[in-house]
Amino acid sequence: MNRPVLLQWFRRFAVAGVVWCWVLLSAGSPAWAEGTAANNLTELDHIKQKGRLEVVMFFEDVPPFFMHNRQGGLVGIDPQLAQDIAEKLGVEVSFNRQPQTFDAVIDRLRLGDADIAISLLSDTLNRALQVNFSEEYVVLRQTLLVNRLQLAQRFPKAQTNDEIRVQLNQGGLKIGVIEGTSYVDFLKADYPLATPVLYSDFKRMIRDVETGDLFALLYDELEVLNWRYDHPDIGLRLKMVLLGDRKDTIAIAVNRQDKELLAWLNLYLAKIRNDGSLDRLIKTYLEKSDWRTQ
Structure with missing residues (x-):
């Protein structure tokens, strides 16, 4: 076969190869484009597509x-915040209340069982x-409840909150804390x-402080104040010690990869903080007691 014939055959194969490549790419391009578009969707896009914001929350009422x-x-x-966030996104809201510890709330979110977690979550290190946290939307104080009789017997000179706190860091002194909460780390x-x-169980822990099985317990001021509201005589047996310099910052949690959702939530919190609606919401529930009779 002479050289011109070889060149002719080569050109034919080259053209055929280009045509087949074009056909294959054309046939596969819609699926490839759809896959690329799907991969580019953010969590905000997914939420709006499914028409629902899925929120994970602790199983018991707090x-x-x-x-x-x-x-x-x-x-x-927390439900009002979640409902307002869903409304701003133009979707419905649903609540997953299966987790039986606050750490389990984080686990559910991390595993992808929810879009966000709004559940009185402390934003600990x-x-x-495991997850990313928004800016805090409320700040609580850590609180001690101390058995008055044991305090008087063991540390009679400890009168102020600071003096009591110093005495608590002693070997053998039993302090109660709720498992699966940030207060385990705070105590350590x-x-x-x-x-x-x-x-x-918080009720059992309170009882053990009252009976003297525990010297004290450590928890947030909210739980302690709720208990004191329902049991006004508690002050006769237990001393409440508010730790003003020990803040418990509460925030919304999202999955680590959901950067756009986190940025949107922080912008949302900034806006409701600036227009005063966040402050009004907090005051409605933390500074008033009308909700107790509703």
Whole structure:
């Protein structure tokens, strides 16, 4: 075969190859384009597409952050925030209330079972290794409840809150804390010599402080104030010590990869903080007691 014939055959094969490549690419381009578009969707896009904001929340009511009213409706600071966020996004809201510890709320979110977590969540450094947190929307104070009789017997000179706190960091001193909460880490950090006793039930922990099985407990001021409201005689047996310099900042959690959703939530919080609606919501539930009779 001479050289001109070889060149002719080569040109034919080259043209055929180009045509087949074009056909294959054309046939596959719609699927490829759809896959690329799907991969480019943000969590905000997914939420709007499904028409629902899925919120994970602790299974028990924790007034006034989330609880059921007399009509059976879910109310409180966190449900109202979630409902307002969903409204601003133009979608419905649904609540997943299966987690039985606050750490389990984080686990559910991390595994993709929800879009966000609004559940009286402390934005601790340990939790921030698993999820991202928004700016805080409320700040609580850590609080101690101390058995008055044991305090008088063991540390009669401890009168002020600071003096009491110093005495708590001693070996063998039992301090109760709710398992699966940020307060386990708070207790270890501030009272490393004390003996932490983990509880799943706040009522039982209170009872053990009253009976003297515990010297004290550590929890947020909200739970302690709720208990004191329902049991006004508690002050006769237990001393409430507010830790003003120990803040418990509460924030919304999102998955680590949902950067756009996190940015949107921070902008949302900034706007409701600036227009005063966040402050009004917090005051409605934290500074007033009308919600208790609704």
